[in-house]
Amino acid sequence: MRFSVFTIDSKQAFEKAALDIYRYQLQENKVYGKYCRLINKTNAKSIEDIPFLPIQFFKSHNIISTNKTAETTFTSSGTTGSTVSKHYVTDLNVYDASLDHSFRQTYGSIEDYVVLALLPHYLDRTGSSLVYMAQRWINQSKKPESGFYLNNLEELSQVLKNLKKSKQKVILIGVTFALLQLAEHYAMPLENTIVIETGGMKGMRKEIVKPELHQILRNAFPKASIQSEYGMTELLSQAYASDGINFTTPPWMKVITRDTNDPFSRIGNGKTGGLNIIDLANFNSCSFIATQDLGKSFQDGTFQVLGRFDHSDIRGCNLMAVN
Template sequence: MKFPVFDIHSSEAFEKMALEIYRYQLRENAVYQQYCQLINKTQASRLEEIPFLPIQFFKSHTVVSDKRPVKITFTSSGTTGSVVSKHVVTDLDVYNQSLDHSFKKTYGEIKDYVVLALLPHYLDRTGSSLVYMAQRWINASQRVESGFYLNDLAALSKVLKSFENSHQKVILIGVTFALLQLAEEYAMPLDHVIIIETGGMKGMRKEIVKPELHHILKTAFTEASIQSEYGMTELLSQAYASDGINFTTPPWMKVSTRDTNDPLSGIEDGKTGGLNIIDLANYNSCSFIATQDLGKSFTDGSFQVLGRFDHSDIRGCNLMAVN
């Protein structure tokens, strides 16, 4: 059954659904309810009045709005001994629908692509929502060549070359440090490949800014489309940047910015602040999350990610490969 949030096609419908989910989560989500009470924000009649739960609560509490049994628990990556975020999901079909609708809206029919993943294999990292996403893409592509290639760059390079000759459309999604290693060892022109990078180095290499990363990838893989994905353990939706910098969201997701010195106050578009995310697919946990990412939001609904708050924990996709 199609979840109602995936039928949103206007700002008015988004606000109406967001307010309904806010009231539901305020009533059913004990963590969100207590937080709203502590900051004295238990009523909202407009989208701008809805409070955002700090993302750190996913490390210290079970954030859930649903009494149904947990179907899967997604966990963030972390250094040895660090506390990781846990996102309990009671309705996995909603995540599946979010992935499917978002892919089709962004890239078209998945059966048109071979999907190659520079990520840990699903069986090696069962708690990763990103690996789950890649596995779903791989399965949906229905191509025997689709799969995980993290530990065999030589085999991946051969597959990429073979598809270049046949003009087959390919999506290569990978963690940044692995894509850089592929660029160093197997540079080649890729006319029919979309490369989607998913994050920073997270301790594997020296951090570099995104423009430098994309310059390296574009130089190594001439003619390839270098793009970016923005997602996290605590969300059930993703944003994509076709130019690698400016992210766009699906209709059921919205990103805004808050004042870095006054986290309960929003700031105007175009200024740097903390990123607040509304993910209406996240109805079974919390749809309103204040992240630890710094960025800018814009009037057209797009946003940029510029970094993280000082003293934020090291975490992210790339650590999956070494944990």
């Protein structure tokens, strides 16, 4: 089962793999198995019957489906004194494969790009799956300019100017507040550049809606492609939105919308609800997660993220830059 999920190429293959992993995790994941028994959902015959584990369990329990020792533990960022989510990863090769397959499917060859990260360096923020992803991209790009620039905006602006002259393809990935700082102080036309923002701004500065954010970035960086990434500590897969709004999942990932008043009921396409995620790369932890995000899913498999449930925790990708 180890890498078979990355060869999924049809709806039928996805559903078969999802049911196989559901049965595996029902037996091997003590927390998920107990949860399924408590809600009497232990005999799923189709993908529609598979229950989703509330994401909060990653804060209070060890969510793992194997006896192997974790190679690393990805942790969410949080405010002082808050409880963080922990994702025990027993095989980093699985995460690497997920990252590599997704990048190739979305952007092509990583070696075609310089990767500039407005994120903390991996030595400053250990345990971040996002920083790990950026570090892998930087290493694989094999370009001397690739690196972390969170605390070096002036240097980053000069690098961007030099790359613009050479017409080098660039990926600039960063937390939202840092991208806004760059936009405010170092606006410039950016041809051949993809700007990927990774989350909201709660806890850092006044919250703005995504269309407003993207308009600010487009005004500051004319000709750049403004895009979005959707991922979290509890997942080993990411979704990308080339238009910044409508996210596309890799073939081994699927997003479903649930009723906000009845967590066990799904709602139709195009309606706002809570986002449930199937991430088959999570076969050694839990592949079926009920998130605290609000959004819409659509018939073509795309989805939108519209916000968070009231009183849900601040998304950590911006907090990690200041903790």
